[in-house]
Amino acid sequence: ILHGRDVVRFNQQRSARDVAAQALAVAAKEGRINSAVIDIRHHGRDGRVVTLETAAVVLRNDSAEVTGYQGVSRDVSERHAAEAKLRESEERFRFLAERMNDLIWMTDARGILTYASPSFEQMLGYKPEEVVGLHGSFNIHPNSLDAVNKALSDAVETRAQSLQLEYTAVRKDGTTVQCEISTVLLWEGDVPSGMQGITRDISARKAAEAALRTSEERYRFIAERMNDVIWVLDKDLKVTYVSPSIERITGHSVNDVIGQRSTFNTPEYELDRLREVLQSMIAGETDEAVYEHRALDIEGHTIVYEASAVALRNEVGDLVGIQGISRDITERREIESRLRERDEQYRRIVENSHDGIMITEIDSNRINFSNRRMAAMLADTRAELAGSSLDALLPATELEHARRVRKRLLTDGAVTSEFQLTRFDGSPLWANVSIAILKNNYGRPTAFLCMCTDVSERKLEEARRRDLELQVQHTQKLESLGVLAGGIAHDFNNLLAGILGHAGLLAELLDSDDLRLSHINSISLSAQRASELTKRMLAYAGRANFVLVPLNLNDLARDMTDLLHASISKNARLKFDLDPDLGMIQGDPAQINQVVMNLIINASDALHGESGDIIVRTRGLDVPESLLKRSVVR
Secondary structure (H helix, E strand, O other): OOOOOOOOOOOOOOOHHHHHHHHHHHHHHOOOOOEEEEEEEEEOOOOOEEEEEEEEEEEEOOOOOEEEEEEEEEEOHHHHHHHHHHHHHHHHHHHHHHHOOOEEEEEEOOOEEEEEOOHHHHHHOOOHHHHOOOEOOOOEOHHHHHHHHHHHHHHHHOOOOEEEEEEEEEOOOOOEEEEEEEEEEEEEOOEEEEEEEEEEEOHHHHHHHHHHOOOOOOOOOOHHHOOOEEEEEEOOOEEEEEOOHHHHHHOOOHHHHOOOEOOOOOOHHHHHHHHHHHHHHHOOOOOEEEEEEEEEOOOOOEEEEEEEEEEEEOOOOOEEEEEEEEEEOHHHHHHHHHHHHHHHHHHHHHHOOOOEEEEEEOOOOEEEEEOHHHHHHHOOOHHHHOOOEHHHHOOHHHHHHHHHHHHHHHHHOEEEEEEEEEOOOOOEEEEEEEEEEEEOOOOOEEEEEEEEEEOHHHHHHHHHHHHHHHHHHHHHHHHHHHHHHHHHHHHHHHHHHHHHHHHHHHHHHOOOOOOHHHHHHHHHHHHHHHHHHHHHHHHHOOOOOOOOEEEOHHHHHHHOHHHHHHHOOOOEEEEEEOOOOOOOEEEOHHHHHHHHHHHHHHHHHHOOOOOEEEEEEOOOOOOOHHHHHHHOOO
16 A cells, blocks of 8 residues: 555654654765664544654665665554653643742752752742752751751652651741641662752741641642642632542542542532632633632531632643642631630720720830720710820829839830820829730730729828828817817906906006006906907817907907017018008908918918018908809808
């Protein structure tokens, strides 16, 4: 059938290799080559495309002219198919390597890096081309280097297939990062030929692993050793590949899942949302998606996944599949749910507390949280209190006390003290305040927690009690003074009675023109004034009767002239400005004398020993009834 046919043209499909075959013939005729090995695709008689590897030799005559070709062809279709699958596998590897945040790397037998994923720059600050050719330990912290070397040595001695460990890496800028490494050792016979693996930044997990710990191996690059589920769907959304971790997470074996639709274990209530995400990728609305979905394990328990998916498209943009990674976040969501429940419990406790609670920033004293009770104690609304400075609530008299309390607080960590605060309406508030320091994860103080108990009523009650005690003490003192004054006045009055009696008897014994009579009259006048003094003392003691008689203030002032001069400072000059038309008043002479005396003495004290005039002035005034009512002392 083939005899006599053109070896190049009997295959009607002109592929790139067909063109190469024709080029071979031309090159042979021109004398450039004498032999070649080429792959040529042929159509079999049954329509099947067969790839033949052909080794050909050019036949020439004595004149070096091409007389023909001689060669051997063998079917290499299976090899080409295997190469195509290898390219597909490499593309899958490249997809994972370029999209994962983890570092993916390969080394040769000496430990020299032969491949580094682009994430090296994000995590460690090095570009891939900077680290390829360096030893894999170039960025291992000295504190971790011995442990890493020992682990690798043990792995080689025991012919381990894989290795997982944690170490501290040094970034390009000198800072450190906690890393987890998962690697597979490659062997050629009994000799290690290299390693390939994945390095993950676990700093955040280290900081919160007590609350968010998941499984002991969350991340691995190689599918068989990763905790995450790596999956591939075809264009019909059927599973064509799934990593073995699916069995650990769901109980379904890999064989159970292959060929299933992507929604085979999705609960009914999740179907619409999952289909919406996948359909948006099929329709070309997006090529990447990060979403959360729920699935059922083999026993019907719900699993929460965090998934990252990428659309796989051919060279013309048609969807050929979807590839992604799903991470089991069930435990994390459960922890978050429990934390939310606990936070809600704490929130209710705080909101329903009878004490005011607020949190203030340690540097600015700005209030960034307060419960309802605190807002009610200080302001009308919580919005009014939020953002306010605690310093604005402290009166000037409390600032020094606040500084002392703050100093003690930074030393002891907790303090309880009483403060007088000022409400937003300006009214005072007494509070018993318990203050504690809040610290961040690094132990640095960041805020003050203040719990305030309103003790204003207690303070008012204590003030009222103190006032009452002072009033009682004052009353008792007045009573004691009254008893003493009454006793003294009574005894003094008895003495004055004798003086006045004897002075009167002496006056009767003397003639009216006797010069000694004036001295006796002075004795009688002084005794009478002393008697008025005793009357005032008896009045103070509540044991005298007030006598209201018509009085002329001008005469009363003149009669007191000598006594007034003796009562004021020597530098003071006493002057009188008396109204001659002043009318009479009703009053007790002793009481009025005491009022005038007190006024003059107060005026003298106001001079503070300096020279000056004290003017005693009398006038008649028309006083309205309203002023009289306000001036009455009851």
